[in-house]
Every structure is written in C-alpha cells, then in structure tokens.
Amino acid sequence: MWSFLLLAFLAVSAAVHIPGVPQDFTTNDIVLSAISDEIAQKLSEEYINYLKTGVESAALRQISAQLASAHSRKDLFTKELDELSLADQFVACTTCRATVNVVARMFREENGAFTGPEADAKLKSVTLDACNRLQLQTPEVCESLIDFNLPSVSYIARNSKIDSRTFCSLFMQFNFCNVKNADYNWTLVIEGGGAAVTAPKSDLPTKRGDELKVLHLTDIHYDPLYVPGALAECDEPQCCQRHVSTTTSDKAAGYWGDYRDCDAPWHMIDHALKHIKQTHTQLDYIYQTGDVVDHMVWGTSMQKNSDSLKQVNNRLAELFPGVPVYPCIGNHEPHPLNLFSPEDVPENINTRWLYEQLYEQWSTWLPADTKDTILKGGYYTVSPRAGFRVIALNNNECYTTNYWLYYEGTNKIPQLQWLHDTLLAAEKAGEYVHILAHIPSGDGTCWSVWAREFNRLVERFRSTISGIFNGHSHKDEMHLHYSTKGHAVGIAWNGGALTTYSNRNPNYRLYHVESKSMQVVDHETWIFNLTDANAKGETQTPQWFKEYEFSAEFTADLCPAGIDNLLDEMAANPSILRKFWRYKMTTADPKMKAGCSRSCLLETICRIAVGVNNQRARCEELQAKLNIALDNENTTTSTTAASTASTPSSAPTTTEEATTKNPGDDGAASLSISIISLAFAAVLSIMHYV
Incomplete structure (x- = not known):
C-alpha cells in the first residue's frame, strides 16, 4: 500500500x-x-x-x-x-x-x-x-x-x-x-453545443421485451497455475497454486475456485462461457472490460500474459461465432502490472508489445481501421450498426499506481481529446455511444484531473452517451455522473467479476438495451454459489441462477434521474441499501457472514454518487440523510430489531467494521x-x- x-x-x-x-x-x-x-x-x-x-x-x-x-x-x-x-x-x-x-x-x-x-x-x-x-x-x-x-x-x-x-x-x-x-x-478544449443542463437526464424508453441483449464479462483473472486442493491460505498475494500434499482440508483450494485470495481455474471459466452460450442464445454484443490476467503479480511475463489473453480471446471466438466482442484493457494486462508507458520510451520499458498482441487477437472482431489507435495507446472506436458506436478506452492512464502518470501529465491529454473528437463526430452523425473502460472514473485510484475532464465530456455529450461500462472493482455496482450544477447526467454500470478474488461468487451481467436510443432499460446478474459448487466437487457442474433483475428489485427507471431518485430512497430506507450491498457483494457467503456496518453502508451509498473522486457533494448529502435514517432505526424496539435480524433474505448488519478482508479493491x-x-x-x- x-x-x-x-x-x-x-x-x-x-x-x-x-x-x-x-x-x-x-x-x-x-x-x-x-x-x-x-x-x-x-x-x-x-x-x-x-x-x-x-x-x-x-x-x-x-x-x-x-x-x-x-x-x-x-x-x-x-x-x-x-x-x-x-x-x-x-x-x-x-x-x-x-x-x-x-x-x-x-x-x-x-x-x-x-x-x-x-x-x-x-x-x-x-x-x-x-x-x-x-x-x-x-x-x-x-x-x-x-x-x-x-x-x-x-x-x-x-x-x-x-x-x-x-x-x-x-x-x-x-x-x-x-x-x-x-x-x-490541464483542461480539455471542449466544443460547445446543446442546451444547458437544467435537470437530470430522464428520457428513458419503456422496456418492451424486444431489447438487444448485451453480455458484460469483466475481471476474469484466469490463473493457469490453479490447482484444486492446493493451499488457499498463503503469504503471497495469490494462493491456490502450491503445497498440495501438505494442505489440510479446511485450507485446501476448492475445485471450482476459492473465496480466499485465489483466481479462476480454466475449467471454471470454460464452464461459465458454455453456460452463457446455452442459457442466452440471442446475444447481440459482448463487452469484456479487462483484467484477463491473474493476480500473480510477481510471476508475470510478456509471454505468460499474452498466452492467458490469447486463450480467453480464442475461447470467446470459438463459443460465440458471429457475436461481436468488444474488449478493453485492464491494469493487470501489461508486464509489469499497471505500467502503461508513453510511445517514445526505450523498448525494454515500452508497452507497445502489449498493444501489438492485443490488436492481433482483437482483429477477430475489430476492423482494420482500429489498428492505429490500438497500437498508439490501446483504445479504439467501431460502429456495429447504423446509429450506434462503441468507444473502448484505455483509462489505465488515470490509474495512480501506473507510475508513468508521474513521468508527464500532459501526455494523458491526447486520448481524452480523441474521445472528445469521436463523441463530437457521433453527435453530428446522430449516433448513440457506449463507452467501455476498465476503471470507474469515480474510483479513488483514478487521477482526479483525468476523471474531472472525463466527467466534463459526459456532461457535454449526455445526449449522445447512452451508457458507460466498467470493471476493476470486482463489485456488482454502478456510479452516477453529475453535472457541475449537481444534475445526474450519466450512469457507469459495473459488471462485477468472473473471478472469486476475493470473497466473491463468480458473476456476469446481461443488459437489456433499447435498440434505438441504446439505453439500458434493465439488467440482470447471474451467479453460482461457490460453497455449494465446491461441496459437490468436480462430479457436478455449478448451478448458475439469476441472482436478481434490477427493475424487479429496485426500480424500472434506469435513467440517471431514476437512479438518482433511488439513492434518495436508499438513504431514507436503509433496508433497500442493504439489499443493494448484498447484490453488490454477489451474496458471497463470507461477505454475508460479516455483514455491512454503518460505515460500510455510508461508503456504499457514497460510492454510487461519486463520478469524480474529489467531487463529493451528492455523496455527503446522501450520507447525512442515511445517518438520520440509521439513527432512527436504533430507536426501534429490540423486538423489531431481532425480527429484522432474523429475516432470511437480510445479510447481518454489524455495529463495528466487518473484520473480513476486503480485497475487492x-x-x-x-x-x-x-x-x-x-x-x-x-x-x-x-x-x-x-
């Protein structure tokens, strides 16, 4: 740290x-x-x-x-x-x-x-x-x-x-x-246009049942060295790879993965992809928002990372022929971890090798005109159909653990300026845009200047941007973007993670996207319970199930204004927020056992309301409301409290911080x-x- x-x-x-x-x-x-x-x-x-x-x-x-x-x-x-x-x-x-x-x-x-x-x-x-x-x-x-x-x-x-x-x-x-x-x-030069923001964005089409289906896979973290039965508790950052013969049963890695600091074995990844193919037969697009490589950060190499990326990309192409896959780069893809260099540094410390590898692998799905920007910095744009454009960013350049950030600040401008120019062209062409990027801009590890300028683009092109899709956090969550005057103007949807690292059930998301405006009108998350799957071992495949559908559990209004209203409901009624937290943690057994304390709930609602880490006015407003609601809960009778605690669908709420390690960040x-x-x-x- x-x-x-x-x-x-x-x-x-x-x-x-x-x-x-x-x-x-x-x-x-x-x-x-x-x-x-x-x-x-x-x-x-x-x-x-x-x-x-x-x-x-x-x-x-x-x-x-x-x-x-x-x-x-x-x-x-x-x-x-x-x-x-x-x-x-x-x-x-x-x-x-x-x-x-x-x-x-x-x-x-x-x-x-x-x-x-x-x-x-x-x-x-x-x-x-x-x-x-x-x-x-x-x-x-x-x-x-x-x-x-x-x-x-x-x-x-x-x-x-x-x-x-x-x-x-x-x-x-x-x-x-x-x-x-x-x-x-620095500040970007942003071309003016459009009406001033006087209200939250609220123009959401009605869900009709004929929407496009978009699969969101993220943070796969394939571990080629995973060994079922290996030691799942170790001193290294990642376990489940060694010491099979000396491992006691309670410390042994499960067959399908492990809640402890372990990534995904190939047989689990392959099973997940086969399940998706069999269950969701009408996929229109697949978004893969980065981090294919595992957490064995001391054991990476150009060859090992390339092999993992190739194995996953090839399997996606084999199982989903004819379905366009739009990937972006995670912070674990380079060797060394996190480091994305400028173009003009010596070859031995240059990231160009990764961009060359990825262009070769991604060319299965991407046209040749994406080559220049992929080789330049790992980003691209493509129009899958008339009126619709996908923009995939490499926003690891905002990551504060990318040490090239400290080499020069202004070399982070070109990609964002390219994003501006691409959005401007899309606006003029009447296209709607989905933006893919690994790191949520509101994450505390995203450089606030980069995030601020990105947020300015979201505000300026709010009518053009129909959705933003992230990964990185290993949490099933979302982030709102606000205008300078505090109006909700955009939503970044986070797809969780296929890996179990750490204390997560494997999951993926399916979006229901209205085919004209390309707005997300609903989404559902699918998981399997890792404890149950490992108890049955390799003799039975995991039982995937739809964990929840957003419209059924929270609100059918998934526009920025609707989600912003939902935040007020969460602040006023902590039981709604607790339910959101359970799904955010993929109802993983260790997390449910630990529960979510007051400070955990305050952090949970704040995180949704932050699109730029140092712009926290809406967060603080919601936290003040939530504190009042939590204080009011504490004045209820002990009988009511006991009844609430015994409700089967509720995760426990602790009065102190949960002691379970929180490696999802x-x-x-x-x-x-x-x-x-x-x-x-x-x-x-x-x-x-x-």
Missing part, C-alpha cells in the same frame, strides 16, 4: 523535531499546504546534508515527536487515504514531499547515491533489503516485483520533471496537498505500489533508521 512511503520516513521523523508542525490543524488548504511544504523542505535539506557528510546537524537531531505525535499511528497504516483524519493527511503529505525531495536528488544530482554505472544495482540492493527486513512480502515476491519495476521507476525518476509537491498531489489527492501544476492540472495491485514506494523511499533505509 501507499503506507510504506510513510513508514520509512516516520521512522526517521519520530526521533527528530520539526519546527512548525501545527498543534491545531486549520481547514484552510492554502495555509496547511504552505506549512507542509516548509517542513518538508527543511527536513529533506538536513537529511541530504547528513547523507553527504555523515554528520547529523543539530536541526536534524532536534526533529522531535511533533510529526510522530501529530498522527494516529495505526490509522495511517490501516485506513484508505481518503478516510484519514486531517492530522494524518498532513503527516502523510509532508513525509511524502520530504521523501521525494531526497530521492529525486539522489537520482538526479551528478554525485547522487543512485547515479553512475552501479546505480540500479545499489537501488535494488537497498530496496530488496528494506522489503525483506520489513517483511512486506515473501522474499520471492519482493525480488520479482523489484526486478520487474525498477527499470521503469529508475527511468521515470531520472527523466521526469515532476517535483515532490506535484508527485504527492497525484499520489494522495488530498485537497490541501494538491498543487496547480499546469502539466498536471484489488489488493494485489496495491501491493505493487508498496513495493515500488520502496524505490522512492529507498534512500531512507540506507542509514538503517528502520
């Missing part, structure tokens, strides 16, 4: 005094940022001098417990960044700025610690030592991830012009930690950032402060 960046510097700062750390934290972002920057500059200067001379100055020795005592300690390493208190955010931002100041100079100065012919070897040695000493992962995982990522990280550190304040602004995205760097705070991807953060903070480990 991001927190290792903090860990290295807190170990230093706990023993030293930094003048100026505020006792009471103001909410004035300008003041906080200035104080943070001053402290970071002072600390980094003193520390660099210490590295050069070996002599600790009085100032460095006197850095007291102010920083250490200002933060909550545990929360810094257990909570997500956007959940931290203001004091913890201040400490995180300040230590980030100081760390990057030091490391950047070690890379860029002529006699820096990480310059010269032995620079990479020194950096690996320091980073590997820190990773192993702090037991961030097993030695095998530490060494592999460092080997994979250091060439790119080293190149970025030496060639990027990014300063520490901008780096930390992107990395953490706290309001006061943000800075206005033109390279990292892609814990393995977070692991990568913790390892590479070592590279940025490695110099701090040289002096053995940790």
Whole structure:
C-alpha cells in the first residue's frame, strides 16, 4: 500500500523535531499546504546534508515527536487515504514531499547515491533489503516485483520533471496537498453545443421485451497455475497454486475456485462461457472490460500474459461465432502490472508489445481501421450498426499506481481529446455511444484531473452517451455522473467479476438495451454459489441462477434521474441499501457472514454518487440523510430489531467494521505500489533508521 512511503520516513521523523508542525490543524488548504511544504523542505535539506557528510546537524537531531505525535499511528497504516483524519493527511503529505525531495536528488544530482554505472544495482540492493527486513512480502515476491519495476521507476525518476509537491498531489489527492501544476492540472478544449443542463437526464424508453441483449464479462483473472486442493491460505498475494500434499482440508483450494485470495481455474471459466452460450442464445454484443490476467503479480511475463489473453480471446471466438466482442484493457494486462508507458520510451520499458498482441487477437472482431489507435495507446472506436458506436478506452492512464502518470501529465491529454473528437463526430452523425473502460472514473485510484475532464465530456455529450461500462472493482455496482450544477447526467454500470478474488461468487451481467436510443432499460446478474459448487466437487457442474433483475428489485427507471431518485430512497430506507450491498457483494457467503456496518453502508451509498473522486457533494448529502435514517432505526424496539435480524433474505448488519478482508479493491495491485514506494523511499533505509 501507499503506507510504506510513510513508514520509512516516520521512522526517521519520530526521533527528530520539526519546527512548525501545527498543534491545531486549520481547514484552510492554502495555509496547511504552505506549512507542509516548509517542513518538508527543511527536513529533506538536513537529511541530504547528513547523507553527504555523515554528520547529523543539530536541526536534524532536534526533529522531535511533533510529526510522530501529530498522527494516529495505526490509522495511517490501516485506513484508505481518503478516510484519514486531517492530522494524518498532513503527516502523510509532508513525509511524502520530504521523501521525494531526497530521492529525486539522489537520482538526479551528478554525485547522487543512485547515479553512475552501479546505480540500479545499489537501488535494488537497498530496496530488496528494506522489503525483506520489513517483511512486506515473501522474499520471492519482493525480488520479482523489484526486478520487474525498477527499470521503469529508475527511468521515470531520472527523466521526469515532476517535483515532490506535484508527485504527492497525484499520489494522495488530498485537497490541501494538491498543487496547480499546469502539466498536471490541464483542461480539455471542449466544443460547445446543446442546451444547458437544467435537470437530470430522464428520457428513458419503456422496456418492451424486444431489447438487444448485451453480455458484460469483466475481471476474469484466469490463473493457469490453479490447482484444486492446493493451499488457499498463503503469504503471497495469490494462493491456490502450491503445497498440495501438505494442505489440510479446511485450507485446501476448492475445485471450482476459492473465496480466499485465489483466481479462476480454466475449467471454471470454460464452464461459465458454455453456460452463457446455452442459457442466452440471442446475444447481440459482448463487452469484456479487462483484467484477463491473474493476480500473480510477481510471476508475470510478456509471454505468460499474452498466452492467458490469447486463450480467453480464442475461447470467446470459438463459443460465440458471429457475436461481436468488444474488449478493453485492464491494469493487470501489461508486464509489469499497471505500467502503461508513453510511445517514445526505450523498448525494454515500452508497452507497445502489449498493444501489438492485443490488436492481433482483437482483429477477430475489430476492423482494420482500429489498428492505429490500438497500437498508439490501446483504445479504439467501431460502429456495429447504423446509429450506434462503441468507444473502448484505455483509462489505465488515470490509474495512480501506473507510475508513468508521474513521468508527464500532459501526455494523458491526447486520448481524452480523441474521445472528445469521436463523441463530437457521433453527435453530428446522430449516433448513440457506449463507452467501455476498465476503471470507474469515480474510483479513488483514478487521477482526479483525468476523471474531472472525463466527467466534463459526459456532461457535454449526455445526449449522445447512452451508457458507460466498467470493471476493476470486482463489485456488482454502478456510479452516477453529475453535472457541475449537481444534475445526474450519466450512469457507469459495473459488471462485477468472473473471478472469486476475493470473497466473491463468480458473476456476469446481461443488459437489456433499447435498440434505438441504446439505453439500458434493465439488467440482470447471474451467479453460482461457490460453497455449494465446491461441496459437490468436480462430479457436478455449478448451478448458475439469476441472482436478481434490477427493475424487479429496485426500480424500472434506469435513467440517471431514476437512479438518482433511488439513492434518495436508499438513504431514507436503509433496508433497500442493504439489499443493494448484498447484490453488490454477489451474496458471497463470507461477505454475508460479516455483514455491512454503518460505515460500510455510508461508503456504499457514497460510492454510487461519486463520478469524480474529489467531487463529493451528492455523496455527503446522501450520507447525512442515511445517518438520520440509521439513527432512527436504533430507536426501534429490540423486538423489531431481532425480527429484522432474523429475516432470511437480510445479510447481518454489524455495529463495528466487518473484520473480513476486503480485497475487492484489488489488493494485489496495491501491493505493487508498496513495493515500488520502496524505490522512492529507498534512500531512507540506507542509514538503517528502520
């Protein structure tokens, strides 16, 4: 996680005094940022001098417990960044700025610690030592991830012009930690047109039964090394691959998959595709929104990743001949994980190999005129029928664990500008558009500037965009997009995941799409219960069933205005929100056992209402309403509460946070950032402060 960046510097700062750390934290972002920057500059200067001379100055020795005592300690390493208190955010931002100041100079100065012919070897040695000493992962995982990522990280550190304040602004995205760097705070040129937004988008056709059927597959995460009976509880990011002979029954991987940190075996994927073919005989399109490759992030290679992609794509083509498949790229597809380079960097760290492989595989379904943009950046557009256009983005360039984001900010403009131009042409041609992208723009790991500009496009072309389709979160969910004045103007539908990683039942979605406006008028989710399937083993195939149909369980009004109204109903009636949460978690047994606490419910409703991570007005409004409703629930009699708790269809609601691990936010991807953060903070480990 991001927190290792903090860990290295807190170990230093706990023993030293930094003048100026505020006792009471103001909410004035300008003041906080200035104080943070001053402290970071002072600390980094003193520390660099210490590295050069070996002599600790009085100032460095006197850095007291102010920083250490200002933060909550545990929360810094257990909570997500956007959940931290203001004091913890201040400490995180300040230590980030100081760390990057030091490391950047070690890379860029002529006699820096990480310059010269032995620079990479020194950096690996320091980073590997820190990773192993702090037991961030097993030695095998530490060494592999460092080997994979250091060439790119080293190149970025030496060639990027990014300063520490901008780096930390992107990395953490706290309001006061943000800075206005033109390279990292740009705006798209958007051509005007259309009426002003004065109300939510509400023009939804009536469901008639003759709609197009669109299958949504996402986050397949095929594990070619999965072994039924292997150890399902391990120290590595992904299990169910090793130690078959020594595995006890309660820790053995199930035949059809496992709720623990395990991805999908081929026989489960193949069975799922065969079930879909037999059950849904009239598919019009298939959307595959990325992450075919598994979570064995320390064991990837160009060849292994290509083989997994080819095996899945070939099987889709074999089982669904004549059905157009429109794929996009997930963050797990490249080697190394998450890294999508610009075009003009050396071949050994360039992502072009992936785009070439994917164009070759996708050409089964895509026309030749998609080649240029796929090879340029992994995105394309195609018109499957008159009046309809599909746009597939590679929005991994907004992913804050894609370290090429820190190389240059303005090179993220061309794809979004291309999206603008493509939407403008579609508008003029009278076409309706579906946008496919792996990462929801409202996800906390999507760079807020990219998400903001994407949201501006959704607002501007709200009459043209009929639907947005995402994956990545492994959750069966949705996100609303709002205009600058707070009107709901678009919906991003999330297809969940076929993998079980982690604590999920395998699932897929089927959309009912009105054939003229191409709007989603209903959708249904299909799952099988993993516990039941594994109890029967390989002698019986899993029993898939329709878990729910959205119109029957929530509302028949699936336009942005209708979903926005549904959010008000969820806030006023928590039982509706709890039902949504159960389906969001695919009613997986571990999740149902753990339940959803108050904070879980607050996060659930907020996530639906956020299309840009730092634009949370609607989220906060809904959370305030929900808190009132939850308080009112607590005043009911114990008899009523007991009756509600015993209802079979209700998941338990805990009063404290559920202790079940929550890896659905892609814990393995977070692991990568913790390892590479070592590279940025490695110099701090040289002096053995940790």
